[in-house]
Every structure is written in C-alpha cells, then in structure tokens.
Amino acid sequence: MLLAGGLAADPGDFDALVRTTAERLDLADDVARSKFVRGQPVLDAAREAIVLDDAVRKAGTKALSADDVRRVMTDQMEASKWIQYALIARWRVENAQSIIAPDLAKEVRPRLDALQGDLLQNLEQARTARATPIAHRDSTARPSAMPTSTAGMNFTAPPSFEHWPACAPSGPHRGNAVINSSGGIRYGTRRRWRRYRPA
Numbered sequence: 313m314l315l316a317g318g319l320a321a322d323p324g325d326f327d328a329l330v331r332t333t334a335e336r337l338d339l340a341d342d343v344a345r346s347k348f349v350r351g352q353p354v355l356d357a358a359r360e361a362i363v364l365d366d367a368v369r370k371a372g373t374k375a376l377s378a379d380d381v382r383r384v385m386t387d388q389m390e391a392s393k394w395i396q397y398a399l400i401a402r403w404r405v406e407n408a409q410s411i412i413a414p415d416l417a418k419e420v421r422p423r424l425d426a427l428q429g430d431l432l433q434n435l436e437q438a439r440t441a442r443a444t445p446i447a448h449r450d451s452t453a454r455p456s457a458m459p460t461s462t463a464g465m466n467f468t469a470p471p472s473f474e475h476w477p478a479c480a481p482s483g484p485h486r487g488n489a490v491i492n493s494s495g496g497i498r499y500g501t502r503r504r505w506r507r508y509r510p511a
C-alpha cells in the first residue's frame with residue numbers, strides 16, 4: 313500500500329515481528345516449568361543483562377537504535393515474567409506434582425537465543441510499519457484487530473505492556489497481553505491467543 317508521503321509499508325513485515333514475539337512468549341511456559349520444578353526465582357537479572365547486551369550488540373549491525381532494542385527486549389522479558397508468575401502461582405495453588413520441565417540452560421535458553429536474531433531481524437524489517445500511523449496500515453496488520461479491550465478488568469497492565477513491540481511505539485493500540493480480574497493472562501496475536509487462568 314502507498315502511504316501519505318509516498319512511503320510503502322509492507323504489512324507482512326509487521327506480521328513477522330508479531331509472530332516472533334508471540335513465539336518468544338510461548339517459551340515462557342517452558343521457562344516457568346523449569347523454574348517451578350527447580351525452585352528457581354523467575355527474575356534472573358544477570359541473564360537479563362546478557363540478553364540485553366547481546367541485543368544491543370546485534371542492533372549495532374542493523375538499522376536499529378540501541379535504545380529501541382533495549383526497550384523492546386526489556387518489554388519481552390517483562391511479558392515473559394508475567395506469564396511465568398501467573399503459571400507458577402497456579403501450579404502452587406494446585407500443588408502440581410507432575411510438571412515436566414525442560415532444562416533451562418541446555419534447552420530453553422538456546423531457543424530464546426536463536427529467536428533473538430530473528431526478532432531483531434524482524435524488528436529491522438518492521439521499522440517502516442512501526443513508524444507508520446495506525447490508520448495508514450493495511451487492515452491485515454492493524455493491531456486494532458486484537459482484543460485489547462479493558463472492559464470488565466480491574467487490573468491495569470504494567471507500563472511495559474504499553475510498549476509491546478508488536479505495536480507502533482506511538483500508536484493508540486498498545487498491548488496485546490491483558491490480565492483479567494481473576495488473575496488470568498491472555499496474550500498473543502490476533503491470530504493466536506493463549507489463555508492462562510488460575511484454577
């Protein structure tokens with residue numbers, strides 16, 4: 313499509329970014345299993361520093377600003393922690409005994425590391441789409457299709473969700489993870505929604 317000012321935005325570029333962030337978020341389930349079974353805390357500040365350093369280093373080889381990449385990756389990790397906290401809280405309440413957990417260091421983090429390259433690649437490709445006002449996007453890429461309504465919720469999503477990288481940094485449709493009044497979390501893309509709810 314042709315935008316005001318003659319800029320062409322390919323909605324496909326934007327969709328790839330949404331997909332990669334959703335894939336990354338899916339791994340929060342495996343991370344949570346591993347931490348629950350081994351009794352590890354959700355927050356691992358040292359690991360976060362490694363993830364951010366790697367992202368900023370990779371950003372230096374792309375048309376991406378270090379600040380933007382740092383913010384996007386911080387948001388990704390924040391979202392992962394929310395999912396992990398919700399899952400672990402539920403398993404604790406259920407006194408879950410039969411959780412099968414992958415090895416965090418050997419299995420899950422390598423998958424997160426592999427996704428990081430894709431995510432930054434897609435972030436770079438989506439830079440025109442991300443900078444494009446919502447109203448000018450093709451409907452297939454418009455985050456307004458996502459059910460981000462806060463109706464019936466008594467929980468305000470943390471500020472980090474307001475900068476969900478699937479959305480334009482300045483756009484009105486921010487956040488594709490919502491936490492409802494019963495503590496469940498709904499997250500994902502308009503194509504694929506996952507839902508976690510305490511028992």
Ligand SMILES: O=C(O)C(=O)C[C@]1(C(=O)O)C=C[C@@H](O)C=C1
Pocket residue numbers: 343354355356357359360363388389390392393421424
């Ligand atoms: O690797 C972990 O331990 C995770 O929990 C994943 C992750 C991430 O999203 O990369 C999220 C939270 C932690 O504080 C560190 C990293």
